[in-house]
Amino acid sequence: MNSMTDNVSAEIVVPKAGITGLLINNEWRTPAKGKTLDVENPSRRTKIVSIGASDEEDVKAAVTAASAAFPAWRRLASRARGALLIELGNRVTANAEEIARVLAAESGNALRTQSRPEVLGAAEVLRYYGGVIAEQKGETLPLGPGLFSYTTREPLGVVGAIIPWNSPVVLAAVKIGMALGTGNTLVLKPAEDAPLAVIKIAELATGLFPAGVFNVVTGTGIDAGAPLAAHPNVAKVSFTGSLEVGKLVGHAVADRIGHATLELGGKSPCIVYPDAATPEHIDSTVTGIINAMRFARQGQSCTAGSRLYVHESVWDQVMTKVVAKVKELKIGDSLDESSDIGAIISAERYSEVRAFIEEAINNGAKVLTGALPPTVEEAKGFFPEPVIFTGVDNSWRVCREEVFGPVLVALPWKDDEEVLQWANDSVYGLAAYVFTNDLTTALRVTEQIDAGWLQVNRAGGQIPGMSYGGAKQSGIGAEYSIEGALEAYTSRKSVTINV
Numbered sequence: 001m002n003s004m005t006d007n008v009s010a011e012i013v014v015p016k017a018g019i020t021g022l023l024i025n026n027e028w029r030t031p032a033k034g035k036t037l038d039v040e041n042p043s044r045r046t047k048i049v050s051i052g053a054s055d056e057e058d059v060k061a062a063v064t065a066a067s068a069a070f071p072a073w074r075r076l077a078s079r080a081r082g083a084l085l086i087e088l089g090n091r092v093t094a095n096a097e098e099i100a101r102v103l104a105a106e107s108g109n110a111l112r113t114q115s116r117p118e119v120l121g122a123a124e125v126l127r128y129y130g131g132v133i134a135e136q137k138g139e140t141l142p143l144g145p146g147l148f149s150y151t152t153r154e155p156l157g158v159v160g161a162i163i164p165w166n167s168p169v170v171l172a173a174v175k176i177g178m179a180l181g182t183g184n185t186l187v188l189k190p191a192e193d194a195p196l197a198v199i200k201i202a203e204l205a206t207g208l209f210p211a212g213v214f215n216v217v218t219g220t221g222i223d224a225g226a227p228l229a230a231h232p233n234v235a236k237v238s239f240t241g242s243l244e245v246g247k248l249v250g251h252a253v254a255d256r257i258g259h260a261t262l263e264l265g266g267k268s269p270c271i272v273y274p275d276a277a278t279p280e281h282i283d284s285t286v287t288g289i290i291n292a293m294r295f296a297r298q299g300q301s302c303t304a305g306s307r308l309y310v311h312e313s314v315w316d317q318v319m320t321k322v323v324a325k326v327k328e329l330k331i332g333d334s335l336d337e338s339s340d341i342g343a344i345i346s347a348e349r350y351s352e353v354r355a356f357i358e359e360a361i362n363n364g365a366k367v368l369t370g371a372l373p374p375t376v377e378e379a380k381g382f383f384p385e386p387v388i389f390t391g392v393d394n395s396w397r398v399c400r401e402e403v404f405g406p407v408l409v410a411l412p413w414k415d416d417e418e419v420l421q422w423a424n425d426s427v428y429g430l431a432a433y434v435f436t437n438d439l440t441t442a443l444r445v446t447e448q449i450d451a452g453w454l455q456v457n458r459a460g461g462q463i464p465g466m467s468y469g470g471a472k473q474s475g476i477g478a479e480y481s482i483e484g485a486l487e488a489y490t491s492r493k494s495v496t497i498n499v
């Protein structure tokens with residue numbers, strides 16, 4: 001792509017110090033080799049800015065700083081660490097609009113429907129961990145007279161956190177909150193496609209934490225992510241991203257018996273029972289189906305309910321309404337306040353999404369709404385309209401793989417056993433959505449679906465405090481809750497005293 005520099009400076013405030021890309025010991029530095037990477041606006045296909053791109057040498061420097069800061073940081077009272085997280089959360093709230101505009105420009109996620117709520121959610125996550133982290137408690141054990149035994153929750157050391165571009169701000173907040181709250185120090189690597197809003201948060205944190213406690217390395221997965229995952233002094237890697245890269249990270253950590261949390265992809269089912277389509281309930285069910293599919297995030301969500309199964313007795317009325325409502329969504333520039341849906345992140349992802357659509361059409365899928373989008377060369381911005389397919393076979397790629405685009409496959413079902421078998425017929429098990437007003441059905445179905453997060457008659461995002469993580473190949477470990485932080489970011493130390 002021939003990338004022009006965008007005239008967005010009037011519309012967004014790009015990070016200034018953080019343009020160097022590297023935050024080490026509370027100082028913004030340029031990468032040792034002076035490499036840079038371009039951050040682009042996918043709605044306009046223009047360059048926003050160039051930032052520093054780290055490699056192994058820079059990662060080593062960041063890990064060294066984080067290792068040096070660890071002994072003092074871990075000894076601080078957890079509530080004192082928490083107070084700093086609350087302060088960072090408050091700073092994010094105070095600067096939310098500026099961060100949200102940068103996020104919308106770089107990620108393509110529409111400002112009103114996605115980017116603004118994400119930034120406000122990130123501030124909430126930081127304040128949640130800031131408050132709750134004082135609960136980093138151990139246990140006492142009744143081992144009988146003469147023996148007193150207790151456990152403490154010890155931080156692991158340096159955490160390397162690697163995040164994707166699709167919801168970078170809230171994921172950065174989750175990693176910062178859990179790692180720093182529990183007394184670990186952190187080296188955070190944002191995604192190369194959308195690092196700027198995370199850098200803005202890091203700018204707000206500069207000088208807030210003691211030097212070396214919170215470090216940032218920007219750069220590509222190969223040059224910065226891989227050395228971070230493989231570094232022998234990184235005690236734990238918290239990775240959120242694709243299954244493919246998650247496997248590489250898992251291998252790198254296993255080689256040194258390190259700790260890892262892997263939050264990976266999904267191909268989540270959404271099941272509609274007839275009682276959710278009565279005149280009283282059908283509108284909220286239809287809204288739920290569209291929200292579950294994350295159409296307003298171009299379908300670029302790990303929890304997208306991208307396999308829709310509607311009972312055949314209500315198929316016509318539900319699908320007619322779903323299609324009509326999806327067609328009302330306005331696709332456009334992510335910074336435009338009136339856009340419901342923004343743009344796909346990059347030319348590469350856009351081409352991949354287009355290939356899924358083309359292949360399904362060639363296989364004979366019936367298109368209920370949408371069309372094959374223009375090629376990368378023809379597209380002015382990466383805006384595929386939402387596509388809903390039916391007449392698909394569960395063996396097709398579009399039904400099995402994570403499209404990570406606005407592509408929904410929908411099938412009618414009649415047999416309860418069969419739909420549950422379809423729902424579980426995936427290597428993934430991240431999320432699932434069930435629409436029914438019968439409590440017995442809800443309990444039975446949620447019990448039988450293998451997924452980390454099931455929602456009944458709801459299709460919203462994660463809420464701080466809930467345990468969130470995938471089953472099957474959607475990941476290992478859970479985050480978002482205090483329990484998740486304690487399990488994933490601390491180890492138990494047992495002390496047994498002969499009194």
Ligand code: NAD
Nearest residue numbers: 163164165190191220221225226241242245263264265302
């Ligand atoms: P990705 O796996 O391509 O990249 C994620 C991060 O890993 C980026 O920072 C990238 O630079 C880095 N990376 C790439 N190669 C690496 C390597 N060899 N070693 C170490 N790091 C490397 O994923 P993406 O395209 O940025 O994000 C989309 C994926 O993330 C989807 O699969 C989505 O489902 C998943 N995701 C999961 C969750 C969750 O909570 N489970 C949340 C958001 C996104």
